[in-house]
Amino acid sequence: MKRVMAAVLAATACAAISSAQAQDTEAAAPSLTLDEALAAAGAVSPAIEASRSGIKAAEAQRAVAGLRPNPSLDAMTENVAGTGMYRGLRSSETTVGLSLPLELGGKRSARVAVAEAQLDRASLDAAIAQADLRLRVTQAYNDAVAGQRRAATAREQVGIAAEVLRAARVRVAAGRASPLEEQRADVARLNAEGAAERAERSAQVALGNLARLIGRGASTLDAAWFARIEGAGPRLPVRSEGSLAAAAAQADLTTATAQVRLARSQRIPDVTVSASARRLEATNDTAAVFGVSVPLPLFNNGRAAVDLASAQRSQADAQRRVALLDAEQAIASAEADVANAATTARNATGPTLAAAQEAARIARIGYREGKFGQLDLLEAERTLADTRAAAIDALAAYHDAQARLERLAAPAPTDAKDAR
Numbered sequence: 001m002k003r004v005m006a007a008v009l010a011a012t013a014c015a016a017i018s019s020a021q022a023q024d025t026e027a028a029a030p031s032l033t034l035d036e037a038l039a040a041a042g043a044v045s046p047a048i049e050a051s052r053s054g055i056k057a058a059e060a061q062r063a064v065a066g067l068r069p070n071p072s073l074d075a076m077t078e079n080v081a082g083t084g085m086y087r088g089l090r091s092s093e094t095t096v097g098l099s100l101p102l103e104l105g106g107k108r109s110a111r112v113a114v115a116e117a118q119l120d121r122a123s124l125d126a127a128i129a130q131a132d133l134r135l136r137v138t139q140a141y142n143d144a145v146a147g148q149r150r151a152a153t154a155r156e157q158v159g160i161a162a163e164v165l166r167a168a169r170v171r172v173a174a175g176r177a178s179p180l181e182e183q184r185a186d187v188a189r190l191n192a193e194g195a196a197e198r199a200e201r202s203a204q205v206a207l208g209n210l211a212r213l214i215g216r217g218a219s220t221l222d223a224a225w226f227a228r229i230e231g232a233g234p235r236l237p238v239r240s241e242g243s244l245a246a247a248a249a250q251a252d253l254t255t256a257t258a259q260v261r262l263a264r265s266q267r268i269p270d271v272t273v274s275a276s277a278r279r280l281e282a283t284n285d286t287a288a289v290f291g292v293s294v295p296l297p298l299f300n301n302g303r304a305a306v307d308l309a310s311a312q313r314s315q316a317d318a319q320r321r322v323a324l325l326d327a328e329q330a331i332a333s334a335e336a337d338v339a340n341a342a343t344t345a346r347n348a349t350g351p352t353l354a355a356a357q358e359a360a361r362i363a364r365i366g367y368r369e370g371k372f373g374q375l376d377l378l379e380a381e382r383t384l385a386d387t388r389a390a391a392i393d394a395l396a397a398y399h400d401a402q403a404r405l406e407r408l409a410a411p412a413p414t415d416a417k418d419a420r
Contacts (some may be wrong), residue, residue, distance in 0.1 A: 004044050031220040037210065041137045044215035048133060051126035058115070058122035065115035068108065069101040074276060076257040089281055095289055097276020110261045116154040117255040124412060126314050131244055131410040144218070145226040145395040147203030153388045154196035160360075160381060161189040166366050176370060188378060226395055229345050230402075238335060238409040240327035247412030249320035256316035258308070263309040267302035269295045325406065334405035341398035348391040356380075356387040364408030 042048055078093045079086050168185040172178070211217050240246050272293040279286050363380035366372035 005207040030360070033217045033222045034138065034225055035364070037141050037214050037218070040136055040214040040216055041133055045133050047129045054122045055119070055126055058119040062115040062119050065111040069103060071098050071100045072165050074099055074274065091282045092279055095276045095278040097274055097289060099272055099274035100289070102271045102273060104270055105265040107265045107396050110258070110265040113258040114255065114262050117251065117258045121251040121255060124244065124251050124395035127413055128243070128244050128248065131407055135407040137213055139400060140206070141221065142396055142399040142403065144206040144210045145205070145221045145223060146392055147206035148225070149392045150389070151196070151199040151203040152403070153201035154192070154390065157385055158192045158196045158273070159183070160199060161192040164381065165189050165243065166321070173369070177413050183402050184378065192298055194365070209401065226399065227349070229398060238331050238405065240324055240331060243327060243408065244325055244410045244412050245327040245408070249323035253313070253316045253320050255314040256258050260306065260309040260313050260353060263302065263305040263410055266305065267297070269297055329407065333407045334401060334408055337401035338398065341394060341401045345360070345391070345398045348387065348394040353387050353391050356384045360384040
């Protein structure tokens with residue numbers, strides 16, 4: 001163990017020089033970038049289709065809200081099929097006319113205001129669906145790239161374990177080591193092969209999940225995006241004002257306020273006016289008939305509906321404040337997660353990884369030359385494998401935290417029409 005630690009300390013001295021070359025790189029150009037995956041997912045996502053249908057439904061509701069009441073055609077025949085002079089149709093009176101409801105109290109404009117608020121909310125729902133889809137695709141893409149990196153690292157560990165086994169066999173055959181070393185090396189190789197199979201299976205699952213989201217297959221992804229980390233330094237604080245969460249809560253409050261106005265307008269009774277022509281068969285004369293109908297609000301004067309709408313508005317206002325508070329807390333936590341993950345990723349992918357790689361290389365050479373024991377070599381290889389896994393996990397955690405922060409801070413459309 002002391003010899004391994006000495007090798008690590010010696011390797012750290014040259015880690016700063018070799019750190020730029022320590023990271024794994026992809027030789028081939030990526031066939032699918034994150035932006036391409038996002039575009040493909042937006043074209044096939046049922047969530048986006050549902051949000052667009054919601055906008056169309058809200059637009060139709062807005063058109064319905066602006067319609068005026070239809071007139072009614074009234075026809076009535078009186079004094080028929082009676083007795084005496086009212087037998088048959090000789091004394092009948094036939095009235096034909098039109099009646100038209102007149103909405104009072106601003107009901108139509110109040111309905112339109114509610115429908116407009118609901119349309120704006122549907123537009124925000126579409127923007128929220130797009131932001132949610134972006135988060136899901138980014139996370140799936142991140143998982144897929146990380147899975148590929150883990151699988152590639154596991155395959156490299158299999159090759160390293162096989163090389164260690166060959167070196168152990170040479171030492172045993174030369175009588176310089178106990179057969180126990182060959183057995184230990186063979187166990188390490190078998191464990192590495194099992195880990196590689198598990199990593200490959202997990203990578204295929206992650207790729208399949210990404211393919212289901214974007215509606216197409218993907219084999220090679222953008223490894224450069226996965227290795228990219230924002231520069232160190234202070235970040236501009238992210239606020240919840242103007243975010244989708246804040247805009248959605250405000251839209252709910254606006255809708256509730258419009259519902260209060262509608263409930264108040266419905267307290268004013270509507271008036272129905274009618275104009276008819278009456279035919280009197282007995283005298284062969286005609287006459288005009290005019291009428292006015294006004295409902296009497298004796299039992300339901302609309303006060304309870306106003307109280308209900310007012311309570312719902314107060315609830316929406318309180319929920320808006322809760323949503324803002326939750327958004328601020330979530331953003332603060334996400335910012336901390338991003339900063340912590342970035343720091344961990346820089347450390348894990350920088351000198352730490354380079355030092356572990358150099359220490360393992362020195363341990364392999366020393367083992368072949370008989371300067372290091374097998375336990376020293378296995379410890380160095382295990383340290384390298386753990387460091388590589390930690391580097392991949394740190395990068396995956398960083399991109400996941402960054403995606404969550406971008407979702408929380410996603411800006412709302414400045415104009416509701418922009419989201420339609």
